Amino acid sequence: MKPRHKKLAVITAGVAALGFAAVLVLNAFQSNLVFFFSPTQVIAKEAPIGKNFRIGGLVEEGSVNREEGTTVKFAITDTSETIQVVYTGILPDLFREGKGVVAQGKLDDNGTFVADEVLAKHDENYMPPEAALALEEAAKAQKASLTQ
């Protein structure tokens, strides 16, 4: 082995060892790297209840209720569990029923999540409105043909 090849081997081994260390560290910190908890995790008490934390999921269809002023009540769902949320403030433009949302706040005694910040989480699909409409109609048609 030439000295420079030895050097290359040492460098490669060094980077590999660091990579392995990084994997272990990231695994250990797994739960701290989570930006939000799902409603299922909250119900299962995996979230830091009693402290400020974030819930993420979809805004349940038909659950949005606008109250006095800028107070809004809605439900966040991950399709298996649902958490009621109350928020006072301005919602982001992309806040819509059936779309992704991340709320930060605290659970109160009744199990309602009192949010002090609501962020919209959009997906990775980009298409013109006509295409979105066509997809929606195709889905409806498929549903209709399934129920017949």
Added chain:
Amino acid sequence: MAINWYKYASPASFYTLAGKMVPFFAIIAIGLLIAGLYIGFFVAPSDFQQGEAYRIIFIHVPAAWMSMFLYVVMAFWAGIGLAFNTRLSSMMATAIAPTGALFTFLALWTGSLWGKPMWGTWWVWDARLTSELILLFLYIGFMSLQAAIDDPRRADKAGAIIALVGVINIPIIYFSVQWWNTLHQGASVSVTQAPTMAATMLTGMMVMVFASWMYSIAVILKRVRVIILERESHTTWVAELREKGAL
């Protein structure tokens, strides 16, 4: 005809070669940039959810990809320089860093401008955004460390260590949206899946990606030429260039 590639590992001959290549890549970059921006702003349709605001993707995604890709290339050349003691490789790494840092900053900045209207916040500490910010610090750390050491050969070695250690951050950035819950959405374009974007949007974005590639190559070659001149200023070939009035 066999080309002796090792010839171009010598700074003197690479200096001439790079000088010939710069205008070529610069012209392609300008052409692609105009085409890409035209497609992005005038041809591509508006988005069903985000309306016109999504158009920042034509800058944001190419910048973010380049920021990661350039880091890998920088670490590669720095590592080669460290292992084989080849001067030109280390000069390449030094030349790549500012462009990489520029693209990282662009990705963070455009992302922030995009996040405010769409997510409702300029910044969140989710895994994707945080790891990209660390990338910016790595670039800045690499550049400041090299600038702080007077002896260029020692600066190359020290910089190479930072560059190689930091390479671990690249898969973390890339896979952060899959490994953890993040506010940032998943990838629209990936190797394993069909893109989830309308065709004209994708075309515009890819043209902008190639424009960034060409721009990066042109600027990095230009910069490496300056670095070669600086470091080889004591040699006869640079003295000859000076006599000819070519500098």
